[in-house]
Amino acid sequence: MPTLTKSKTTEPLVSDGGNGFDGSWGNGDGRDDDNQRDPERTPPESYRIGIRLTLISVAMLFLALTSGYIFNRAKNHPLIMPPVLWLSTALIIVSSGTIEVARRALRRRSESGFKIWISVTMALGLGFLASQLTAWHYLVESGFYINKNFHSGYAYLFTGLHGVHLIGGLIALAYVTLRAPEKWTVVRKRVTVDATALYWHFLDGLWIYLLGLLFFWK
Amino acid sequence: MTAPPGFIRKYIFSLDHKVIGVQYFFLALAAALIGMLMSLLIRLRLAWPQKRWPWLELIFPQGFRDGLMQPEFYLAMVTMHGTLMIFMVLTVAPQSAFGNYFLPIQLGTREMAFPVINLSSFWMTFLSLGVLIAALFVEGGAPIGGWTFYPPLSAVPSAGPGQGPGADLWLVSIGIFCFASFLGSINMIVTTLRRRTKGMSLLRMPLTCWGWFTTAMIALLSFPILFAAALMLLADRHLGTSFFNPGGLSFSGRPIAGDGGSPLLWQHLFWFFGHPEVYLAILPGMGVVSHILANFARKPVFGYRAMVLAMLAIGVFGFLIWGHHMFISGMNPRIAIAFSMLTLVIGVPSAIKTFNWLGTLWGASLHLTTPMLFAIGFISLFISGGLTGLVLGQTALDMVFHDTYFVTGHFHLIMGVAAVFGIFAATYYWFPKMFARMMNEQLGKLHFWLTFIGVYTIFVPFHVLGIAGHPRRYADTLKYEYLRSLDSLHVLITIAAFVTVAAQLIFLINFFRSLFADQRAADNPWDGTTLEWFTATPPVRDNFSGKMPVVYREPYEYSVPGAARDFLMQTEP
Numbered sequence: 001m002p003t004l005t006k007s008k009t010t011e012p013l014v015s016d017g018g019n020g021f022d023g024s025w026g027n028g029d030g031r032d033d034d035n036q037r038d039p040e041r042t043p044p045e046s047y048r049i050g051i052r053l054t055l056i057s058v059a060m061l062f063l064a065l066t067s068g069y070i071f072n073r074a075k076n077h078p079l080i081m082p083p084v085l086w087l088s089t090a091l092i093i094v095s096s097g098t099i100e101v102a103r104r105a106l107r108r109r110s111e112s113g114f115k116i117w118i119s120v121t122m123a124l125g126l127g128f129l130a131s132q133l134t135a136w137h138y139l140v141e142s143g144f145y146i147n148k149n150f151h152s153g154y155a156y157l158f159t160g161l162h163g164v165h166l167i168g169g170l171i172a173l174a175y176v177t178l179r180a181p182e183k184w185t186v187v188r189k190r191v192t193v194d195a196t197a198l199y200w201h202f203l204d205g206l207w208i209y210l211l212g213l214l215f216f217w218k
Numbered sequence: 219m220t221a222p223p224g225f226i227r228k229y230i231f232s233l234d235h236k237v238i239g240v241q242y243f244f245l246a247l248a249a250a251l252i253g254m255l256m257s258l259l260i261r262l263r264l265a266w267p268q269k270r271w272p273w274l275e276l277i278f279p280q281g282f283r284d285g286l287m288q289p290e291f292y293l294a295m296v297t298m299h300g301t302l303m304i305f306m307v308l309t310v311a312p313q314s315a316f317g318n319y320f321l322p323i324q325l326g327t328r329e330m331a332f333p334v335i336n337l338s339s340f341w342m343t344f345l346s347l348g349v350l351i352a353a354l355f356v357e358g359g360a361p362i363g364g365w366t367f368y369p370p371l372s373a374v375p376s377a378g379p380g381q382g383p384g385a386d387l388w389l390v391s392i393g394i395f396c397f398a399s400f401l402g403s404i405n406m407i408v409t410t411l412r413r414r415t416k417g418m419s420l421l422r423m424p425l426t427c428w429g430w431f432t433t434a435m436i437a438l439l440s441f442p443i444l445f446a447a448a449l450m451l452l453a454d455r456h457l458g459t460s461f462f463n464p465g466g467l468s469f470s471g472r473p474i475a476g477d478g479g480s481p482l483l484w485q486h487l488f489w490f491f492g493h494p495e496v497y498l499a500i501l502p503g504m505g506v507v508s509h510i511l512a513n514f515a516r517k518p519v520f521g522y523r524a525m526v527l528a529m530l531a532i533g534v535f536g537f538l539i540w541g542h543h544m545f546i547s548g549m550n551p552r553i554a555i556a557f558s559m560l561t562l563v564i565g566v567p568s569a570i571k572t573f574n575w576l577g578t579l580w581g582a583s584l585h586l587t588t589p590m591l592f593a594i595g596f597i598s599l600f601i602s603g604g605l606t607g608l609v610l611g612q613t614a615l616d617m618v619f620h621d622t623y624f625v626t627g628h629f630h631l632i633m634g635v636a637a638v639f640g641i642f643a644a645t646y647y648w649f650p651k652m653f654a655r656m657m658n659e660q661l662g663k664l665h666f667w668l669t670f671i672g673v674y675t676i677f678v679p680f681h682v683l684g685i686a687g688h689p690r691r692y693a694d695t696l697k698y699e700y701l702r703s704l705d706s707l708h709v710l711i712t713i714a715a716f717v718t719v720a721a722q723l724i725f726l727i728n729f730f731r732s733l734f735a736d737q738r739a740a741d742n743p744w745d746g747t748t749l750e751w752f753t754a755t756p757p758v759r760d761n762f763s764g765k766m767p768v769v770y771r772e773p774y775e776y777s778v779p780g781a782a783r784d785f786l787m788q789t790e791p
Binding site for chain 2: 071
């Protein structure tokens with residue numbers, strides 16, 4: 001079976017307005033099909049749609065909890081906001097910025113730039129998780145256990161689920177950074193990074209939403 | 219050249235969508251057999267509540283005291299029967315088993331979009347089944363609150379046998395299942411959108427593909443809700459939250475912690491998932507029925523585009539009607555009117571599909587093979603079950619029928635039989651392609667008739683019971699005066715159930731014997747037009763031996779005037 005050549009010099013630079021999605025849902029003209037030799041490889045466009053579908057599903061999960069939050073009238077119960085959450089917010093917003101820088105560096109073929117900024121993003125992500133744990137600790141110390149009232153209960157569930165999804169994002173980032181360049185094509189790597197970056201931006205936006213829902217909606 | 223894959227890589231941890239499809243199929247089959255045995259135990263109790271079964275006590279020492287089936291055991295069987303059948307059979311077999319196997323082939327591509335995710339999804343489902351079965355073996359046994367798992371009963375671990383570790387395992391199993399389904403749905407949607415061969419536009423896809431596609435979209439949106447609910451319930455059970463626990467409860471005199479929560483919240487979350495779930499169970503079957511009807515009526519499906527739109531409409535409207543499971547919860551009557559009207563509105567696309575099936579059959583020269591019989595049987599059962607759904611969708615009537623056997627009769631006809639007939643039809647139809655052998659036609663017909671008559675004999679009396687006011691999930695109804703005269707119906711149903719389950723042995727014998735038959739099947743034994751009949755039998759690893767098919771035609775070009783044969787394959791220019 002002939003193997004796919006992975007020559008970097010012959011890969012065309014895709015000029016596609018930012019994240020590569022050409023807007024095509026496929027119309028059966030054969031251009032969108034995998035006509036590759038190896039049945040166990042995935043063409044890049046699938047990743048773009050796949051990640052958007054994932055985000056829809058994750059959004060439904062948080063929507064379900066939000067509806068519970070409203071139904072249980074959680075905001076009427078007291079809850080304090082751990083001040084470290086401002087740091088969390090800053091960390092995740094900056095990490096969205098750094099992942100964007102990393103993504104664009106990769107697009108410009110700057111492998112070293114990509115590696116540096118992805119590592120910064122991962123560090124910021126880990127910092128975010130650490131600050132979340134600090135926030136939890138603060139809440140516990142202040143007597144706001146998960147079962148103190150609805151507001152605290154939902155706070156732990158929301159931030160916990162968000163954190164778990166963030167850990168998933170960190171694993172994706174590690175994978176994208178550490179996988180040897182010769183194991184995948186430039187285009188495939190780029191699309192994977194695009195997908196991970198979108199996921200990361202989503203988690204950032206989700207965090208802002210959760211902050212607002214839990215602490216600013218009175 | 220890479221070395222050929224070893225046994226484990228080829229059959230256990232395979233990335234081949236066909237192998238994964240077959241794995242899902244056998245998972246569903248195993249779950250169905252266990253679920254059927256549980257249903258027989260349920261029937262034993264209902265027909266003869268005070269009878270002693272010493273030999274059953276040997277198998278279930280705690281479920282049977284002095285040979286008498288304990289009510290908790292009965293309820294555990296009810297719960298596990300429902301859970302196994304709805305999740306592990308009806309959500310798995312039509313969508314994950316046949317969908318994974320045939321979607322790529324019918325689209326003309328070599329593999330699903332994400333093979334590794336496909337593999338993970340199956341093994342996660344397998345794990346989920348294992349955890350669910352484990353609930354039968356922990357202290358206290360399986361949970362007893364019904365597959366709907368309503369709190370406060372389900373939120374209090376000490377509330378009864380099975381509500382302890384058994385309920386936790388149930389919740390964990392469901393959580394894993396939700397995640398596995400989510401992964402599977404991503405795969406199906408992306409494959410349908412991005413992996414169609416040249417010439418296969420969306421409106422040239424077989425209706426089976428539309429069924430799987432719509433179902434995947436439903437799964438994507440509904441399973442996260444169940445996951446959230448299960449997470450919150452686990453928190454209520456073990457972390458002291460009270461999302462679902464109102465205050466002031468006590469159990470056997472002991473007060474239960476919890477304050478201010480709402481059992482209604484669980485119902486809303488559960489049914490917001492639960493109603494789309496039932497459409498998830500039936501839509502692939504609808505696609506398969508359309509597909510098979512066209513094949514054996516030698517006619518195109520009547521109103522292909524309407525069929526597509528109807529499926530999409532059912533998918534959309536299915537999300538708007540969850541409240542009809544909660545009519546007696548004391549909801550605002552205006553909201554009830556909205557839910558009721560929307561429930562009846564779903565009858566419209568369903569009716570469109572039914573009339574189009576009849577239109578496909580009208581004037582056709584029917585080849586009444588076993589898959590065709592099951593497909594026509596599906597229509598009959600869908601009409602029966604669907605009509606009683608319209609009855610239940612009316613709030614005033616549901617006030618009487620909620621939690622009676624009328625509801626049980628309704629959903630068994632439509633899920634427990636129509637959807638299952640869809641699975642049988644698909645099995646008989648695609649068996650030659652999957653396993654390169656034909657199933658025995660005589661045994662198949664015998665299986666069909668016994669099952670068809672059997673299920674009507676079982677489930678029509680359910681409606682009679684329901685109208686008489688017979689409640690659901692009661693371990694012993696014969697101690698109530700007004701129900702005592704119904705015991706002969708219970709005996710009839712139970713005998714019919716045993717006969718019908720026995721008839722399934724015919725299917726099993728046919729299935730397993732045919733697997734090892736000598737005579738190989740042809741590539742296109744049914745003279746079908748769609749791409750799965752274009753492949754080798756069984757299909758090779760990349761489905762089309764390196765030559766991706768080009769599609770020139772609509773999917774159901776049967777009996778085209780002027781054509782040399784009575785069918786034109788999609789690949790013929």
